[in-house]
Amino acid sequence: MKKLKIxxxxxxxxxxxxxxxxxxxxxxxxxxxxENRALKTMPQFSLASVVRGSFQRDFEEYYSDTFIFRDxxxxxxxxxxxxxxxxxxDISIVTSVEDVQLPPVIPEGEKETVFPAPxxxxxxxxNENFSPSNxxxxxxxxxxxxxPEKDYGDDPxxxxxxxxxxxxxxxxxxxxxxxxxYAQVINKYNEKLGDGVKIYSMIPPTNGEFMQLKKYKSITxxxxxALGFLKTKLNDSIISVDVYDALNKHKDEYIYFRTDHHxxxxxxxYGYCEFMRTKGDTPLSxxxxxxxxxxxxxxxxxxxxxxxSLEKNPDNIVAYKPLTNHKFTIYKGNxxxxxxxxxxxxxxxISKKYLVFISSGGATWSKVKTDINNGKKVLxxxxxxxxxxxPFLVPHYEExxxxxxxxxxxxxxxxxxxxxVKDNGINExxxxxxxxxxxxxxxxxxxxxxxxxxx
Amino acid sequence: MWxxxxxxxxxxxxxxxxxxxxxxxxxxxxxxxxxxxxxRTYRNWLLIITSLIxxxxxxxxxxxxxxxxxxxxxFSALLAEKYRGNVKGKIALIASIAGNLxxxxxxxxxxxxxxxxxGLIGTSIKVPEVGLPIGISFYTFKIISYIVDVYKGETEAQxxxxxxxxxxxxxxQLMAGPITRYKDISEAIDNRVETYQDFNxxxxxxxxxxxxxxxxxxxxxxxxxxxxxxxxxxLPLLGAWFGILMFALQLYFDFSGYSDMxxxxxxxxxxxxxxxxxxxxxxxxxxxxxxxxxxxxxxxFRDYVYIPLGGNRKFRIRNLFIVWGLxxxxxGADWNxxxxxxxxFVLLVIEKAFLLKLFEKLPAIISRLYLWVAVxxxxxxxxxxxxxxxxxxxGIMFGPGANGIxxxxxxxxxxxxxxxxxxxxxxxxxVFSRIFKRLKEEGSKGKLIWFIETYxxxxxxxxxxxxxxxxxxxxxxxxxxxxxx
Numbered sequence: 001m002k003k004l005k006i007x008x009x010x011x012x013x014x015x016x017x018x019x020x021x022x023x024x025x026x027x028x029x030x031x032x033x034x035e036n037r038a039l040k041t042m043p044q045f046s047l048a049s050v051v052r053g054s055f056q057r058d059f060e061e062y063y064s065d066t067f068i069f070r071d072x073x074x075x076x077x078x079x080x081x082x083x084x085x086x087x088x089x090d091i092s093i094v095t096s097v098e099d100v101q102l103p104p105v106i107p108e109g110e111k112e113t114v115f116p117a118p119x120x121x122x123x124x125x126x127n128e129n130f131s132p133s134n135x136x137x138x139x140x141x142x143x144x145x146x147x148p149e150k151d152y153g154d155d156p157x158x159x160x161x162x163x164x165x166x167x168x169x170x171x172x173x174x175x176x177x178x179x180x181x182y183a184q185v186i187n188k189y190n191e192k193l194g195d196g197v198k199i200y201s202m203i204p205p206t207n208g209e210f211m212q213l214k215k216y217k218s219i220t221x222x223x224x225x226a227l228g229f230l231k232t233k234l235n236d237s238i239i240s241v242d243v244y245d246a247l248n249k250h251k252d253e254y255i256y257f258r259t260d261h262h263x264x265x266x267x268x269x270y271g272y273c274e275f276m277r278t279k280g281d282t283p284l285s286x287x288x289x290x291x292x293x294x295x296x297x298x299x300x301x302x303x304x305x306x307x308x309s310l311e312k313n314p315d316n317i318v319a320y321k322p323l324t325n326h327k328f329t330i331y332k333g334n335x336x337x338x339x340x341x342x343x344x345x346x347x348x349x350i351s352k353k354y355l356v357f358i359s360s361g362g363a364t365w366s367k368v369k370t371d372i373n374n375g376k377k378v379l380x381x382x383x384x385x386x387x388x389x390x391p392f393l394v395p396h397y398e399e400x401x402x403x404x405x406x407x408x409x410x411x412x413x414x415x416x417x418x419x420x421v422k423d424n425g426i427n428e429x430x431x432x433x434x435x436x437x438x439x440x441x442x443x444x445x446x447x448x449x450x451x452x453x454x455x
Numbered sequence: 456m457w458x459x460x461x462x463x464x465x466x467x468x469x470x471x472x473x474x475x476x477x478x479x480x481x482x483x484x485x486x487x488x489x490x491x492x493x494x495r496t497y498r499n500w501l502l503i504i505t506s507l508i509x510x511x512x513x514x515x516x517x518x519x520x521x522x523x524x525x526x527x528x529x530f531s532a533l534l535a536e537k538y539r540g541n542v543k544g545k546i547a548l549i550a551s552i553a554g555n556l557x558x559x560x561x562x563x564x565x566x567x568x569x570x571x572x573x574g575l576i577g578t579s580i581k582v583p584e585v586g587l588p589i590g591i592s593f594y595t596f597k598i599i600s601y602i603v604d605v606y607k608g609e610t611e612a613q614x615x616x617x618x619x620x621x622x623x624x625x626x627x628q629l630m631a632g633p634i635t636r637y638k639d640i641s642e643a644i645d646n647r648v649e650t651y652q653d654f655n656x657x658x659x660x661x662x663x664x665x666x667x668x669x670x671x672x673x674x675x676x677x678x679x680x681x682x683x684x685x686x687x688x689x690l691p692l693l694g695a696w697f698g699i700l701m702f703a704l705q706l707y708f709d710f711s712g713y714s715d716m717x718x719x720x721x722x723x724x725x726x727x728x729x730x731x732x733x734x735x736x737x738x739x740x741x742x743x744x745x746x747x748x749x750x751x752x753x754x755x756f757r758d759y760v761y762i763p764l765g766g767n768r769k770f771r772i773r774n775l776f777i778v779w780g781l782x783x784x785x786x787g788a789d790w791n792x793x794x795x796x797x798x799x800f801v802l803l804v805i806e807k808a809f810l811l812k813l814f815e816k817l818p819a820i821i822s823r824l825y826l827w828v829a830v831x832x833x834x835x836x837x838x839x840x841x842x843x844x845x846x847x848x849x850g851i852m853f854g855p856g857a858n859g860i861x862x863x864x865x866x867x868x869x870x871x872x873x874x875x876x877x878x879x880x881x882x883x884x885x886v887f888s889r890i891f892k893r894l895k896e897e898g899s900k901g902k903l904i905w906f907i908e909t910y911x912x913x914x915x916x917x918x919x920x921x922x923x924x925x926x927x928x929x930x931x932x933x934x935x936x937x938x939x940x
Contacts, residue, residue: 003651007913008658011920012486018924019479035932053514056470064475064931077929080922081674088871093864095681162867173686219863306932 021068028066033351034074035303039065078306091164091216093171094305099156099442157440161301162208162219166309167258168301170206174221175439176229182438183233185448186431190235192418192451193429200278200430201234202241203227203438204263204271204385207256210248223435230438239278241430246274257317259310260299261436262354265320268388275389275430276396284395289320292342297353317353322394326370330363333412341368341391357387362407365420368393368400378428379403379421381447386432401426405446416452470512471630472661472716473668475927481509489724490649499621499644502724509626510589517588520558525623527554528598529616532605536612548606552599559595562587567788590630592785594623596755601637603759610638618644627720631713633731633751640726647725657722659916664715666919669926671879672708675701678872683838687847692857694865695848699831702838704879707736710749736883739822740811741802741829756782776800786837791845795836802829 004012032039043049043058050056067073085092160171190199205223227244234240247255247263247270255267263271269286276283297317302310321342329336339359346355358366361384368390377399380386386402393400401424403417410416415423437443470477485505489498511518531551538544560568566582573580601622605612613619621644622637682690682698690698714731721728735748745753756778764774776797783796814822832849839845850856869876881887891907894900 005655005659005913007662007916007920008655010913010917011658011662012483014920014924015479016483016487018475019483022479051515053512056512060474060476061931063480064928067475067928067931070928070931073925073928074932077925077932080925084874085871087873089867091867092871093681093867173689216863216867219867 018068022063022066025068029070032065032071033349034071034306075306079308082308091162092305092307094161094163096159096161096304097156098159155442157436157442159304159436161304162211162216163301163305163307163309164211164216166313168261168305168307168310169208169211169220169256170261170301170436171208171220172206172223172226172435172439174223174226175441178439178441178444179226179230180233181441182433182444183230185444186238187233187235188448188451189417189429190238193421195237197421197426198428199238200241200275200428201238202243202271202275202430202432203230204243204267204432204434205247206261206435207263209244209435210251210256212251226435226439241271241275241278243271243274246270257297257299257301257315258313259302259315260297260354261301262299262385263388264315265318265388268385269320269392271432272389272392281396284392286320288395289322289392292319292321292344293317294319294344294347294353294356296350298350299354303351314350319356320391322391324370324372324395326368326394328359328366328368330359330366331413332364333409334414336367339366341394354384354387358390358402361387361402361404363402363404364407364409364412366402368397368402370394370398370400372396372398374398376428377401377424377426378430379417379424379426380430380432381405381417381450382430382432383434383437383443385434389432399424399426403450405443405450408450410450410452417450418452470509472713472720473665473923473927475924478665478924478927481505486723495645498724499618502625503617503621506621506624506626506629510624510629513589514586517586517591520562520588520591521594521624522620524555524558524595524598525620526616527551528602529613529619532602532612532619533614535602535606539606539608544606548602551602555595555598559591561585562591564784564788593632593634594629596634596752597623597637600634600755600759604636604638610641613637613641625721625726627724627726628717628728631710631717632749633714633717633728634755635728635751639729643726649725653722653725653727657719657724659719659912660722661716661719662916662920662923664712664717664719665923667708667712667715667882669712669923669930670919671882672705672712673926673930674872674875675705675708675879678868678875679705681868683848687844687851687856689858689862690848690851691859691862691865692851692854693861695851695857696831697865697869699834699838699848699852703736703831703834704883706834706837707732707883708879734883734885736827736830737823737885738826739814739819740806740826741799742806742811744826744830745799752782752785772804775803779803789840791836791840791842794842795833798833798836 028039030039030041031037040058040062042062043055045055049058064070082092160173162169162171186199186201193199205227208220209223211217211220224244231240247267250267250270253266254264255270256263266286273283294317296314298311298314302314319342326341328339328341330339331337341358343356343359346360347353355361361382372395374397376397378393378397379401380390380393381403382389383404383406386404390400390402401420403420408417413420420426421429431447433443433447470481472478485501488505489501492498507518510521528551531547531554534547535544535551538547562585565585569580569582572578601610601613601619604610613622622635622640628635679698679701682694683702711732718728718730729751731749731751733747733750735744738744738747760781761774761778764770764777766774779796779800780793781796782799783793786792786795810825814825832852835848835852836842836845839848847856851858891904894904
């Protein structure tokens with residue numbers, strides 16, 4: 001044979017063409033909407049980075065991140081996988097690993113060193129191959145960071161997602177030790193804060209619990225059992241808010257998103273009602289809030305699974321804005337900025353609409369001040385499930401403080417949580433952390449860290 | 456994700472054939488520059504330079520070790536040739552082998568050795584923090600085979616150090632084999648003829664390898680991760696079997712795909728390398744398996760360890776023990792690899808003693824089933840660096856430690872991947888090439904054969920290539936959670 005075969009010619013043309021097109025294409029994207037992340041940028045060339053090999057690695061990542069038609073190709077590869085699964089039960093299980101970057105713990109007496117705020121504290125970029133190199137230690141100040149005396153459980157969280165009937169549900173894997181650890185942490189808060197501060201523990205379950213699928217029921221562990229187990233471990237003076245039962249009564253309503261792992265505002269409303277009843281207060285009816293329809297929403301579960309059945313049937317996201325006069329302030333360190341409790345500047349991007357609640361919930365801390373002078377001051381220690389809850393609390397409190405352990409940084413506020421509670425005259429603390437984080441040691445060690453290192 | 460290359464690089468960075476950068480930049484430039492000039496010296500130099508750049512893509516410092524080994528062996532081979540048969544020649548030979556093994560030992564095994572010494576006598580010697588030069592296990596063996604062959608007079612010593620460097624560093628087989636012998640390609644260094652036919656074959660072979668690696672090994676790897684290395688208290692019996700089966704498929708397609716790409720690349724540049732895999736999973740015994748799996752490694756140990764030790768003639772059991780212990784150790788500096796190697800020693804001894812004779816009387820399905828179970832059990836040790844975990848996993852596979860027989864999760868994963876499993880299992884067998892061969896032998900199907908050769912195969916290759924590129928891009932998908940939790 002004296003010539004090139006057709007597949008050979010195709011091969012040569014394809015690789016050359018792809019090479020050229022990627023070279024010529026100067027209009028490289030910097031952000032992937034599909035993945036909610038910034039894409040790798042062209043690394044700076046330097047001899048040192050080449051010798052270390054970091055230039056090469058970054059360049060390869062940059063190259064594949066900015067590959068031409070990347071989003072389309074990603075979607076096609078997803079479709080191919082879906083087609084390959086045609087013998088399956090039309091249910092897919094997706095595993096995703098997530099991590100948080102907790103603020104550093106600094107011993108008392110060294111507070112004056114101001115640490116840079118953790119950038120985008122939801123670092124998902126943890127690369128296993130990444131050895132602690134110079135770049136990392138350089139960002140830290142010369143102050144020696146003390147070794148943590150105990151194991152804080154550094155493992156990332158492995159989430160299991162099941163997509164069934166156009167709905168993504170998060171599966172639960174009961175971890176006894178983590179649940180016990182949650183109890184330990186809350187008990188510790190109870191001891192540190194003393195009798196003057198009432199502590200409430202409310203744990204929204206994940207939507208997997210209310211899945212109406214008999215055949216696969218045993219695929220997820222019972223969160224009710226886990227909550228029952230937890231109750232035996234909490235101090236008697238800690239008041240459990242039984243959100244589980246409250247939601248279970250309404251499980252046929254639209255209380256969870258299909259394309260996102262959070263509860264809907266309606267779900268959070270039922271949680272709020274239960275909280276009020278537990279406290280002996282009367283919850284307001286829903287029509288006492290201003291309903292804002294934010295339109296279509298494709299949330300985190302969609303981003304994780306890229307499932308077509310989710311894409312075809314997006315969620316509708318609704319917010320309820322309190323009508324009580326209030327002032328909402330978000331703080332970076334101790335510097336406050338006025339914000340809207342339902343912050344519509346986040347409502348444009350279909351995948352990020354959950355951020356409208358308490359203006360993303362990513363502040364060092366935030367505060368709602370109302371004109372109700374009943375002396376009730378509450379601190380909500382929360383993960384993002386709590387973002388939905390806070391607006392409903394507004395009509396009942398004089399002041400509401402909101403803290404998220406992933407963003408609260410003692411070095412910036414110069415006080416640990418006990419001091420924070422005392423200084424602000426707070427008389428109630430509510431933990432609103434959803435089941436998956438309660439079940440994750442690392443998240444709860446972040447909550448424990450906020451007590452300060454003298455603990 | 457685990458890949459065969461990881462064991463060699465410990466998670467370091469290196470250029471792989473199945474990366475977009477290699478495929479769309481490195482390879483086209485390489486091919487273009489190679490074919491614009493017919494001059495042999497130019498082409499050889501181009502291959503040396505591109506190979507060194509390829510090597511430097513990881514950590515450039517390790518080039519020094521590669522050059523050192525090559526330079527040292529260049530001179531000792533000349534001496535070994537000059538003084539062949541007398542003491543001086545033997546000294547050159549032994550010095551060169553020892554030198555190369557010392558380098559390999561220092562980089563690959565010093566940590567393991569010190570750990571064990573510390574554990575054994577309670578010392579606390581610090582483990583030196585050295586990285587591992589990529590591909591060192593492969594090129595060290597290439598160099599050793601070269602020196603020994605020169606000493607034995609099976610090939611002439613290479614007079615040009617650069618041509619020797621070309622042999623050692625050729626990027627096609629630098630990172631992950633095959634462990635080519637110098638005598639097999641020495642002729643090609645000076646006198647190879649690049650033909651259209653070889654080029655066509657090379658591209659086709661490369662595409663098949665790419666597809667195996669990216670599509671099949673990639674998918675099998677994802678499924679493996681769901682079952683293996685997880686919380687074993689939850690794993691049901693069939694889940695363990697499904698997981699280890701997927702790992703076996705991942706290993707095979709990862710490694711044989713890489714070998715296919717190496718062979719294909721060689722062919723594009725006029726080199727012919729020997730086959731490294733021959734459908735190992737259709738074997739009927741562990742002995743046969745190892746004649747079909749990573750052939751270049753098995754034959755290295757046969758020719759340069761087993762036979763010099765006395766082979767079958769004297770101390771056969773001892774020789775087998777040494778060879779299999781070393782085979783295990785070569786795969787990684789950890790006890791689980793040694794156990795994995797010695798496990799095959801035990802199997803081979805049992806097979807030789809009576810099992811093979813027994814199998815002859817039984818239907819073939821029994822021996823095939825035996826081979827699968829034997830190999831899967833072996834991979835359990837290969838996977839788990841922690842021996843305790845390996846036994847826990849075996850406990851699940853064989854009943855006592857299992858959390859039930861099956862689970863709804865397993866059934867979902869199984870049925871979602873049933874099509875993949877069928878494709879992958881067929882991919883482990885030579886069905887298609889055998890059918891095609893039979894058609895050819897029949898002689899009456901000339902038209903059909905012509906059609907398959909002209910349209911069928913190329914269309915298949917194009918589809919595999921396009922799909923591979925799509926999967927490669929798909930692999931870079933890593934969603935970032937803005938408001939998780």
